[in-house]
Amino acid sequence: MNTDEAIALVEGATAEELFGGADAHQQYRALAKLIHPDAIGPRGTKAFARLSELWRSRGTIRSARGVYSTTTLEHRGDLANLYKVPEGHLKLVRDPACNDLMAREAAALRRMAEHADPRYLPYVPRLVDTFRHKADGTARRGNVIGVSATRLHSLAEVQRKRPHGLDPRDAAWMWRRLLVGLGTAHRAGVVHGAVLPEHVLIEPGDHGVVLVDWCYSASEPGERIAAIVPRHRDRYPAEVLDRGEPGPYTDLAMAAGLMADLMGDRAPKALRRFADGCRLASPRQRPDDAWRLLAELDELLHRLYGPRKFRPFAI
Incomplete structure (x- = not known):
């Protein structure tokens, strides 16, 4: 990869696309070496600033409704990883082939929220957000769910x-x-x-x-x-x-x-x-x-x- 390609990559990528691989630190160091202003002059200033911001924001997922951290993996379910977030849990499917199952969960929780007796909604989770997250060219579905009870x-x-x-x-x-x-x-x-x-x-x-x-x-x-x-x-x-x-x-x-x-x-x-x-x-x-x-x-x-x-x- 040359300098121009590195600048284009940093300007167009998300944090997950840049640092979602096996060795995020190596990727950061390689890109920083190519686009640092000390190496290529002023034209690297904007790209390096964006690279630094992307590095700081790694481990987060953005949807239209919120920003969620993937730093605290609390449980590995049958289909998805569950990350602890302030809203409850972010469920991110591991295999994109199971995206349809995550969509089923969102549909079911949405339907119950709309049609069930409100007195009994604490018996089921609350759908906070649902979205498709793209990283490394792969789209995976995520659901953010919350529950009323604690110490479960x-x-x-x-x-x-x-x-x-x-x-x-x-x-x-x-x-x-x-x-x-x-x-x-x-x-x-x-x-x-x-x-x-x-x-x-x-x-x-x-x-x-x-x-x-x-x-x-x-x-x-x-x-x-x-x-x-x-x-x-x-x-x-x-x-x-x-x-x-x-x-x-x-x-x-x-x-x-x-x-x-x-x-x-x-x-x-x-x-x-x-x-x-x-x-x-x-x-x-x-x-x-x-x-x-x-x-x-x-x-x-x-x-x-x-x-x-x-x-x-x-x-």
């Missing part, structure tokens, strides 16, 4: 720390609130499609529940679940694996299986039969209304344990 833990973490099963009275509030979240989504016309341990977050102290990762969702009539999480293949109902049409019965079956696994052998027979009834092979035979199922669950819990009482829970 996934049910995967609960399972790891309670390997012998969770007390059904503790699982009860998690199941109840999960049904509220699903009922909220279903009434807005959205099927989550991946009710898995990593995607259900709880706030132990306040008994909060947030259902995250809506990348696998279906929010349009006739839309199918586009992908699964391979390591959880055995948790999916047949209609997902067979590319059939999903519905509320899909999410309710996965939720029941998750809660049954969480309780393990500690689940009383009546509660296990209840969960099994949600997971019958035929979707037509399963419950398809989360709110009605919640009322039936409450009746069963009352028969088993009496009036509801708040049970402190710690991870």
